[in-house]
Amino acid sequence: MKEREHTKSLLPLGSVVLLKNAQKKLMIYGRKQIQMESGTLFDYLGVVFPEGYIDPNYTFLFNHEDIDKIEFIGFSNDEEERFHKLLEEVSIG
Numbered sequence: 001m002k003e004r005e006h007t008k009s010l011l012p013l014g015s016v017v018l019l020k021n022a023q024k025k026l027m028i029y030g031r032k033q034i035q036m037e038s039g040t041l042f043d044y045l046g047v048v049f050p051e052g053y054i055d056p057n058y059t060f061l062f063n064h065e066d067i068d069k070i071e072f073i074g075f076s077n078d079e080e081e082r083f084h085k086l087l088e089e090v091s092i093g
Contacts, residue, residue, distance in 0.1 A: 014074025025049040
């Protein structure tokens, strides 16, 4: 996918983003994640970059509209693009 196609669609795993009003970048390692306590569906699960996974307290759920800047777009191939289409259809209820 071209960079401009990601302005409204889900980013691939490995993408690095900066959220609005944030100082630390996050690397996306999960998409369409449900927060179990609230049952809320989020677009992404991320970890701090460049540190990566530290423990569950340093993982962050967020939505595409929370992204201020896309620093890096992760790997994408035919398999990713097929899975991406399935993810776009995921919703709760």
